[in-house]
Amino acid sequence: MSNATAVLQLRGIHKKFPGVHALKGVDFTLRPGEIHALLGENGAGKSTLIKVMTGVYTRDGGDILLDGQPIFPASTGDAQALGISTVYQEVNLLPNLTVAHNIYLGREPKRWGLIDWKTINQRSRELLKNYDLDIDVTQPLSSYSIAVQQLIAIARGVDMSAKVLILDEPTASLDADEVQSLFRIMRSLKERGIGIVFVTHFLDQVYAVCDRITILRNAELVGEFEAATLTRPELVGHMLGKELAALEDRLHQTTSESAAAPALTLTQVGRPGTLEPVDLQVAQGEVVGLAGLLGSGRTELCRLIFGVDKKQSGTMVFQGKTIHLSSTKEAIDLGMGLCPEDRKHDGILGPLSIRENIILAQQIKQGWWRFIPRKQQNAIAEKYVKDINIATSDIEKPIEQLSGGNQQKVILARWLASNPSLLLLDEPTRGIDIGAHAEIIKLIRQLCEQGLSLIVASSELEELVAFSDKVVVLRDRRKVAELTGSDIQPDTIMRAIASA
Amino acid sequence: MNAFLSNPQLRRYLWPVAGLLLLLLINLIISPEFFNLTFKDGRFYGSLIDVLNRAAPIALLAIGMTLVIATGGVDLSVGSVMAIAGAVSAYLIVSGVDSLTVIIAGGLAAGLVGGMINGLLVGYMNIQPIVATLILMVAGRGVAQLINEGQIVTFQHEAFSFLGTGYFLGLPFPIILVIITFVLVQLLMRRTALGLYVEAVGANASASRYLGINARAIKLSVYCLAGLCAALAGMIAAADIKGSDANNAGLWLELDAILAVVIGGASLMGGRFSLVLSIIGALIIQTLTVTIIMSGIPPKFNLLIKASAIILVLLMQSPRFQQQLSSLMLWRKRHG
Secondary structure (H helix, E strand, O other): OOHHHOOEEEEEEEEEEOOEEEEEEEEEEEOOOOEEEEEOOOOOOHHHHHHHHOOOOOOOEEEEEEOOEEOOOOOHHHHHHHOEEEEOOOOOOOOOOEHHHHHOOOOOOEEOOEEOHHHHHHHHHHHHHOOOOOOOOOOEHHHOOHHHHHHHHHHHHHHOOOOEEEEEOOOOOOOHHHHHHHHHHHHHHHHOOOEEEEEOOOHHHHHHHOOEEEEEEOOEEEEEEEOOOOOHHHHHHHHHOOHHHHHHHHHHHHOOOOOOOEEEEEEEEEEOOOEEEEEEEEEOOOEEEEEOOOOOOHHHHHHHHHOOOOOOEEEEEEOOEEEOOOOHHHHHHHOEEEEOOOHHHHHOOOOOEHHHHHHHHHHHHHOOOOOOOHHHHHHHHHHHHHHOOOOOOOOOOEHHHOOHHHHHHHHHHHHHHOOOOEEEEEOOOOOOOHHHHHHHHHHHHHHHHOOOEEEEEOOOHHHHHHHOOEEEEEEOOEEEEEEEHHHOOHHHHHHHHHOO | OHHHHHOHHHHHHHHHHHHHHHHHHHHHHHOHHHHOOEEEOOEEEOHHHHHHHHHHHHHHHHHHHHHHHHOOOOOOOHHHHHHHHHHHHHHHHHOOOOOHHHHHHHHHHHHHHHHHHHHHHHHHOOOOHHHHHHHHHHHHHHHHHHHOOOOOEEOOOHHHHHHHHOEEOOEEHHHHHHHHHHHHHHHHHHOOOHHHHHHHHHHOHHHHHHOOOOHHHHHHHHHHHHHHHHHHHHHHHHHHHOEEOOOOOOOOHHHHHHHHHHHOOOOOOOOOOOHHHHHHHHHHHHHHHHHHHHOOOOHHHHHHHHHHHHHHHHHHHOHHHHHHHHHHHHHHHHHO
């Protein structure tokens, strides 16, 4: 633990956003030649900490030492020049440029003042050989899979003299083989003395490749642990804190649910290229969890049910009636609602007020000519701001000014106000702070007690276990398992996801 | 005042209104009689009335343009649509049609067809608005020239001329037309949920789709509305000169209309809109033109002064510039 051996050391880092204290005096130490997992639930502060390291955010307190020298990265470019490179889950390179150009972007070798393409291509080819990538570097980046793009991003980062490589959920969209080859690369980089920070949700992967583990919870440091000596239950306990006991309580309740009338029945519903035909039954007042990795088909299933995409096969029966949705409007009229996975892109109407964001679904249900009077709009918005505890001073504030968790609550309020009988929640707790996280889970439980049927897709297994009456596991865009009763356990879900 | 400034809805009015007041003040200094209103023979006369009257075409275009811009689009064709509508009315009059209703319906129909073409290209064929409307901007003037057979068509039609030169309730009739259009569109947008839908489509097209808002239909209708507004403006312009000049009617006015909306503080990315602010924007542009003429500056400076004034107005509205300005003030307070 001596400071002299640390390549990157963060001490007492604080970061505040309006209304959220995102990091409360967090320490983090990375030694050269180690792979160090950074773990925590959504909203624990992982991303914020990484953004502080990489200069996206400026810290509000604490020190960052690189090789013992204090640094103040003001931008990602700054951090990169200092030797801190980051590879994100969404590869942030330019898909329309060639692979080689992406690797040398912004630092192109020149000849007579012009870009020396020959050298670029030559060097890129050699560089990628180190990563077992034998690809045509003159093709556009977009012609390769996400996995390959990620390796290219890593190659670029390391080639720019990285001392510290940060991998932010790099495996979320990779298949098992791709993950293995990524791990091989990580190990070889580690042997070269590079310190690697590895952020992931997959605990198996943590144990497969990491030396040390730092856990954050609720914006605070829980501790740093040796991967070899920390057991998995201890790890989960540290991540979830006191909530674990409460979660187990709920677990036993869910086993005794009785079979109510079916609200939604899918028979062989599918869409070629998007989702293999799926059977699914959701009873009145039941919570069905959808488990699976990113890209496993969870989001696609939600979109098919809600009519965002049209199903190509199978039949769908909703409240006793066979339905063929051709638009989301029809789904809304029937009493469905969907909180989409990508809240920013598909959910919020950024510049519009909280009030408008809340009343919109109900307005759409009523039709455009039957305008909800302003007074009633205010009443609805005020009611939900109070009921589900949306932290805002004013319902006229643009929703984009709220924190992620509060935005999510507004989207939930939007659907609750439309009085639905089936609500689809796709990753309802992604990227929101821990307080809001707990509140949304609580809300989900209340809703199903009131007889609302819910379909909740989540990559947080503990969460699924906590509220689901039934868990449907998807892999590679097909349903692979359906778990009920006492089978609903993180381990069983994980096994179903992983089973070949 | 503080409560006023902290309300984001009201705050948007601050700079456009301040800009307009500033311009009026300059006019007051240049010529004290600027604000004089005289009432003679049942009509109001004065510089202010002139400004309002001359601003009518831009204001009408700005009403339509506001909605188009709110959906994240833009309509470059409105100037050409003005020319087409003027040409169609002139054609009907010289071919012997006497019914005012038929003449106006003909002009409006031309605008509606133009708007529909734009709306279909943008909404249903997903062509970039700037390209889609550029087609009609170029082709439209050609169509107008064809209708006029390459001539400037003049006409005599008492009732139709009233659109441009008549007086109603003591005010020039174009002003009345702007008021009527404004009230109708405002009611349509704010007494139904249409305005909210328009803003939703502009704020986040993808989220609107998840909400079941028919973005295509919304886009089609705002372009149609912009076409109707342009047709009305075109008929006012034709009635004013008792003739249809396909080459010059509404020339470059689409740019003034876009400018009016932008001065009104709307984002070209779409989202929030305010018809009132856009009309204030149109008034600022027209007042500026009058100010330059009244101040006795040689006309050759007109365009440059107009451009500089507009840059100033836009700068004042930019949050970043406001921030820099206030930190500069603070710095001078500390060091001066």
